[in-house]
Amino acid sequence: MDKVDNSKEVIKQQLEIINGRINDAISKSGRKAGSVKLEAVSKFHPLQSVLDAIECGQFLFGENRVQEAREKFSQLNELGKKCELHIIGSLQRNKVKHAVEIAECIESVDRIELIEEIEKQCAKINKKIKVLFELHTGEESKSGFQSADELQKALDFCAAGNTPHLIPTGFMTMAPFTKDESLIRNSFATLRKISEQMKVHYPQFSFSELSMGMSGDYELAIEEGSTIVRIGTAIFGERDYS
Numbered sequence: 001m002d003k004v005d006n007s008k009e010v011i012k013q014q015l016e017i018i019n020g021r022i023n024d025a026i027s028k029s030g031r032k033a034g035s036v037k038l039e040a041v042s043k044f045h046p047l048q049s050v051l052d053a054i055e056c057g058q059f060l061f062g063e064n065r066v067q068e069a070r071e072k073f074s075q076l077n078e079l080g081k082k083c084e085l086h087i088i089g090s091l092q093r094n095k096v097k098h099a100v101e102i103a104e105c106i107e108s109v110d111r112i113e114l115i116e117e118i119e120k121q122c123a124k125i126n127k128k129i130k131v132l133f134e135l136h137t138g139e140e141s142k143s144g145f146q147s148a149d150e151l152q153k154a155l156d157f158c159a160a161g162n163t164p165h166l167i168p169t170g171f172m173t174m175a176p177f178t179k180d181e182s183l184i185r186n187s188f189a190t191l192r193k194i195s196e197q198m199k200v201h202y203p204q205f206s207f208s209e210l211s212m213g214m215s216g217d218y219e220l221a222i223e224e225g226s227t228i229v230r231i232g233t234a235i236f237g238e239r240d241y242s
């Protein structure tokens with residue numbers, strides 16, 4: 001109840017610290033400067049926090065619940081604020097219509113039924129949308145495609161020409177919540193390996209993004225090849241779920 005959202009000053013400081021650590025992890029792993037995007041996950045935090053982050057130069061945001069995202073991000077457009085929103089949470093079919101209206105990318109694509117609905121809703125408003133395919137690599141909640149085989153069925157569905165409004169852009173995963181670094185690394189390395197295989201299998205798609213890494217593990221993720229790190233708590237503070 002007495003949760004205090006981080007002030008603009010704190011958000012600014014945190015963004016600076018995190019961007020610095022991202023750059024350090026990039027150079028440590030011998031990767032190209034600028035090859036990792038910071039996605040600020042603003043779920044459970046108010047519009048004001050998003051506005052503060054935009055003022056500090058943050059461009060990319062992630063939200064996991066469509067209704068909440070809509071309340072914040074539809075207003076941002078009206079205010080003329082420039083930013084890009086990705087949906088990162090498991091998505092019910094009846095939320096897809098609103099999701100595709102406000103987002104540039106759906107990162108949590110995890111079943112063919114969802115792919116069909118995204119195609120249908122995007123066709124209606126004549127919009128193309130980026131999609132990432134979420135793979136389950138060890139996280140407890142079991143979200144995402146459960147195997148490379150299942151993932152490939154979905155990619156075959158797209159490759160067969162069923163989804164002209166989808167732009168397959170890459171893959172997403174969540175590491176297990178554990179202190180065991182080797183398990184976390186394993187999960188990220190699995191996604192990278194599967195991504196490399198899918199690039200070979202599906203040359204018609206340009207898979208360039210690997211969305212992996214959160215507040216607690218983003219440096220490991222960058223070392224394992226992440227191109228998008230999704231960070232909430234470390235920027236905006238703890239979430240109040242009550």
Ligand SMILES: *Cc1c(COP(=O)(O)O)cnc(C)c1O
Nearest residue numbers: 041064088214215230231232233
């Ligand atoms: C909430 C959430 C995040 C951000 O988690 P933090 O630990 O707060 O950085 C990242 N990815 C997904 C899918 C999330 O739901």
